[in-house]
Amino acid sequence: MDNIAGTRSSLVWAVHLAVLALVLLWTLPTVGLLVSSFRDRDQIAATGWWAALFPAEERMVVRLAGAGEQRQEGDLWVVEGDLIEEGTLNRFGTSARAPFAHAAGETGELANGGRVKVEADGSYRAEAAQPFGERGPRLFVAVDTAPRFTTANYERVLFAEGIGRAFLNTMTVTIPATIIPILVAAFAAYALAWMEFPGRALLIAAVVGLLVVPLQLALIPLLQLHNAVGIGKDYLGIWLAHSAFGLPLAIYLLRNYMVGLPREIIESARVDGATDFQIFVKIILPLSFPALASFAIFQFLWTWNDLLVATVFLSNTPEQLVMTGVLRELLGSRGGDWEILAASAFVSIAVPIVVFFAMQRYLVRGLLAGSVK
Amino acid sequence: MDQLMMAGGTIVVGVFGCVAYFFAANLILDAVYPAKGPRAGANISRASAIRPWLFLLPAILLLGIYLVYPVFVSIWLSLRDASGEEFVGLANYEWLVNDSKFRESIRNNFLWLLVVPAASTFFGLVAAALTDRIRWGNLAKALIFMPMAISFVGASVIWKFIYDYRGEGREEIGLLNAVIEALGGTEQTWLAIPFWNNFFLMAVLIWIQTGFAMVILSAALRGIPEETVEAAVLDGASPLQIFLRIKVPQIWGTIAVVWTTITILVLKVFDIVLAMTNGQWGTQVLANLMFDWMFRGNDAGRASAVALVIMVLVTPIMIWNIANARKETR
Incomplete structure (x- = not known):
């Protein structure tokens, strides 16, 4: 027992080294592609990215x-x-x-x-x-x-390989598909959290159940439905689909959060004669901002990164192809052109990563509310 | 640009429409059952019986059409032929059982189910335990968490670059082959090695999901009462003993939640397989098989049958979740 201090310090070193190893393992793959996206085409093929600084x-x-x-x-x-x-x-x-x-x-x-x-x-x-x-x-x-670094790859993918257009398409899909479900879910969550009515418990259970329904099940029937009612493959269809697929999580997260709000505030407002609508708009919505923000980030990341729903509900034309779709096509058609793939991949993951680092606090909070509770 | 205008317009119309709906519905309800006059009492109770349903209606409609209705249509479609015109009974399921690609998918899905949730939870737990002890832990956490923001397709590009294979006599630019070469081994076409290539695909999902597991488990570890740890320290327990015997048993519940969440994700895994191998070389999984039959096979019957198999596999977790949620609401 005479060397407790010694074991401790060597243990601390081991912890530092272990974390360093983990961090390297988890960042190197991305760094490699990032470095490659700025390298000259011939140099990518000539040496590994780790040698980018050497001739x-x-x-x-x-x-x-x-x-x-x-x-x-x-x-x-x-x-x-x-x-x-x-x-x-x-x-x-x-x-x-x-x-x-x-x-x-x-x-x-x-x-x-x-x-x-x-x-x-x-x-x-x-x-x-x-x-x-x-x-x-x-x-x-x-x-x-000599090492050559260039932004030519980015210029090329943005303007010649269709990534620029796909970026716009992805925005077009993502923004409404993030905002619309929030509103619909907020009202539903309030009803499930603070209004008394028969069947409430059943509805909550249904929402929890719907959380895990595999999307695969919904694709064919909905595509047929969209075709039958004349929406076909267009943005309206994918907005509706993304909104609906995000709803269970939205309702679940928001309800869990709203239930935790202090009862006194709501009841004193009721006593003062406020209607449910007023309570919702003036009290609940502002107080629920953190939960709304965490769901918004989830839904944004999910719709931005989605490939399946976009492939099914949008057509394969340049006007509707989203970035994940273009990436997938490039992987097939230009499997070895790493300068194109790397630059395209980084255009598509840049926005989520910025959102992620800017809003990490809300994301973590949402994750905890969604799973620990 | 036109498109963004259209999207902007949709947001305005959608948001305005939603607000207008809720506002108008409430207004009408108050007009029909005013909370004053001779029958104020009865009116109030009637209005408050209806109002929840006004709040819920849009959500119920969307959920009903987009998530509940498809389950039944899928069941119906899975009993019909490729175009959905003729009833074929259980023929699609019979075909499933005898199809070698389906068997391969089931085997692979079980491999994924065994490996990915276990590995992600394990690495997440290790990362959570270690990063909580050091000063730059938060930075480390953010970096390990970051792959969560990357799309599966983006991650597939990143990892395909790692597994890249150039062949004899050419400089290897894939990290894995370069390392193997430096260690004196021979380069491999990693994604085409039967059976083991599944694990190279799983690495991608583990890489993405570890951050999720870490964040949640780290919060759970911090929630452990100090006294239990202090008591163990006083009794002379080593850090490893404290972690394994004191801390981990107290967060079993959270570990289970993380495990099941990743399990559900694994059952639906699709993008990674589609982007990296498209199910070739023995890497097919159910979700990609379903996609294959839907788009390339153009067979709604078989595709629906595969989708229902995924649904059946998810159902136990669904029931478990519902049971848990009900326990909490009580």
Whole structure:
């Protein structure tokens, strides 16, 4: 027992290290994609994002100048030129079998029997006994390029890949789908919390039950219903659907919160002759602001991030495709173009993350009210 | 821009409509049963019997049409053929039982159910216990919680980048393969390894849900009465003993809530599988299978049958939740 202080301090260190490890595990995936979204396309393919600050070795295939630029020196045909615009040339090679056989400054043999000497700055001199062809010989080069960071990926996805339009579409879906259920739920929650009527307990139980009904069940019947009443696949349909799907949680959260409000306030207002409508608008709504805010954040995150409901209730056209939908299509069609995917993903997760960090307090409160109680 | 105007217009119309409805309904009710005159008493009691239903009506309508009605239509559709025209009895369910993709989905869903809630709760509990002890705990918590804000599709992009595979002779740019290479292993196409690829998909959901578990469990841990911990310290219990024997038993209820909440989410998991493998290489799950039959198979009958299987799996949790809620309201 003589080293209690010692064990404690080593334990504290262990805790710090463990938390650090957890935090790294939980942030590195996102950081990796974020870094990649600002990297040059060729550099993403050349090195991992963790090496973004170091020169990347890019490998490419270039052609020497052809017959158009050759000149004759004695009995040799000669072409000269520069292979790269920037960076340092490391290695080069003349055949696909040994693409990087020679270091810079060495001389390699060309397929036509000639020789080529390439310097580190990319300048070269090739000579051969026969004239060069119309197209110059192929050369494989490995070039070290300085780290390049760019916002070009973002410009490209916003304006050329449809993300900009999808951003607007997502806003169009999200804002009404967040605001409308709040109002509907607030009235219902007040009735379930503070009004006496037969069947109240049953309705509360029903709301709790509806909390977990899988959306999958609702898709086909509702799509058929929307088509039957003429809404079809349009924004009105998805606003209604999102509002309804968010209602159980909204009612549940708000009712739990409203029940906790002090009874005296409401009863003294009743004694003073206030109607339920007045009590609701003037007392309950302002007092319930924290609960309203937490639900609003939930619903916002959920509708913004949703893919399923948007895929089913909106069409696949550029006018209606939301960001998650575009992302999913890009994953399919441009699976390897990480600069596009990374930038698109970050455009789509930027707004929720800002909302998340700005309103975290309310989000946590809502989570606790929704599950601990 | 037109669209945002339209959305703005909808908000105004929607909000105004809602307010107008509630306001007008109340006004009419007060006009029909005025709280004065010879029959004021009877009028008041009648009005207050009706008013709750005025408050509830829009919610009941929306819930009824969008959540209750579909359950019955789904049952009805699941007994009919692809286009819903002909009654086929239990043929869709018969097909389900014999379909290899359905069996694969059930197996995978059970794997998800076993692993994801357990792992998320475990990591959440560890993170909650550890971050409460250090000064920068709140920052750590915010960072671990952050994936909650990221969409499943966004998270799928993030993780697909980690699992990226370039093949022999090319520089690996996926973190996992780079680490494996640095440790002297060989690169793998992680998402195409049968059976184990399921776990690589689960990692995404665990990554998202740990923050949720952490936040709730951390609040529960803070709610534990100090005296119990102090008594244990006086009795010479080690920190680990205090955590496992004193703290955890006191928050079993909260752990159960976290566990079931994540379980429900797991049963509906869809975006991650759709975006990362689309159910190939043996990773199909029920929700994605349902989506497949709805959109690519164009078979409302089979899709509804799969959806109902998900519903049946959720039902025990639903009943448990209702029972708990009723206990509290009493």
